[in-house]
Amino acid sequence: VRRPVTELEGTVLGLVWARQPCTPYQVRREFAESPSPHWSGSAGAIYPLMRRLEAAALLRSSAHATGRRRGRRYRLTPAGRRALVRWIGPPHDATTVGVPPDPLRTRIPFLPALPAKARARFLEEAESAIRAHLAHARADLTRRKPHGPYFTLMAQGAITMLTGRLEWVRAMRAHPDA
Amino acid sequence: VRRPVTELEGTVLGLVWARQPCTPYQVRREFAESPSPHWSGSAGAIYPLMRRLEAAALLRSSAHATGRRRGRRYRLTPAGRRALVRWIGPPHDATTVGVPPDPLRTRIPFLPALPAKARARFLEEAESAIRAHLAHARADLTRRKPHGPYFTLMAQGAITMLTGRLEWVRAMRAHPDA
DNA sequence: ACAGCCATGTAATCGGTTACATGATTGG
DNA sequence: CCAATCATGTAACCGATTACATGGCTGT
Helix, strand or coil: CCCCCCHHHHHHHHHHHHHCCECHHHHHHHHHHCCCCCCCCCHHHHHHHHHHHHHCCCEEEEEEEECCEEEEEEEECHHHHHHHHHHHCCCCCHHHHCCCCCHHHHHHHHHHHCCHHHHHHHHHHHHHHHHHHHHHHHHHHHHHHHHCHHHHHHHHHHHHHHHHHHHHHHHHHHCCCC | CCCCCCHHHHHHHHHHHHHCCECHHHHHHHHHHCCCCCCCCCHHHHHHHHHHHHHCCCEEEEEEEECCEEEEEEEECHHHHHHHHHHHCCCCCHHHHCCCCCHHHHHHHHHHHCCHHHHHHHHHHHHHHHHHHHHHHHHHHHHHHHHCHHHHHHHHHHHHHHHHHHHHHHHHHHCCCC
8 A cells, every 4th residue: 555656756666667777966966956946856756765765666776886985876766667668658647737826827827916117027037037047948959969859848948937937927918917 | 144035935925015914824825825845834834934034034023902802914024025035036046047847747757667558648648637627727727817817827837838848748749668 | 285175964943634522503 | 393505614634844963986
């Protein structure tokens, strides 16, 4: 009666699957290089998490040493592989496929708390910040393209989201009282 | 030297601002009715949080009783109002305005772990689930329209995100190896 | 040799969820 | 009156972040 794996656990299973044998540090680097800042991939999150996954028999590890440095390399167990497939889905639940959280959208209903001038600045700064992130996302796309079609598709997904958000903000600036 | 308010704290400040005087239960209902399932608005989160905000002098409360039921009504203090304005921004940081987290997108690079048939089913189920959520979001829009332009804009933002995601999934289904 | 980064961890803190407890109100 | 729901909390657990500690490696 194992509980389903969390988002972070599922992502780590996927990263290990793709790179096995894989060290916790490689996983951390992947999070650090990701354009999405949602998870920090901090050491305090990743190392204990991978130990937990091993305790749950979803990962197994072997000691490893490059030169004199100790370390562990992780691989998926068959149960880990099955847990990964179940995490990917389908079925998709509401948190996976529903309206994604968006801190910018969250702020919109509270804009009347700002004076009109600050409200205009809010939207102006938002638009230029989104453009900057869009440029980063496009750079990320070209960087990931050699890694295969699915990495390309993921990067395109990020661009799609940013583009939609940009249009949305532009519409708000155009019709402030729509 | 107060730390900046978190997303949940900022949202609660905004909700209290819009409805003051406001009980924790009203705040919880707002989260429960929100189409985004990101925060549960559980009692164990909201009641202690509002007490913390009062301890930080961003909220003040007065005891209240309807019939024989005890309770507290909260209002913003001037400092709370300033904290709300600072939370809304600008400036926007990367977590606010960058690529939003998206559990569906997160799964894409791991699709090769699925057999081809399951991969097709993943995309098929994703598309139909997004359509269902889009219908909910549109219903939410018409429900919120009477509450003013900013609630309308927020609801439209959710629709924009879902529409973009739908097009993205449709493109993936059309060109599985793009 | 020494500074700085790479790599592997651990400990304390903090906050959100889950589960539970309790009383008040309302509908049948 | 009794059940279901509304409303107000509390406590335990769990996990992510922050900050710290350590030791090996690399360039100058």
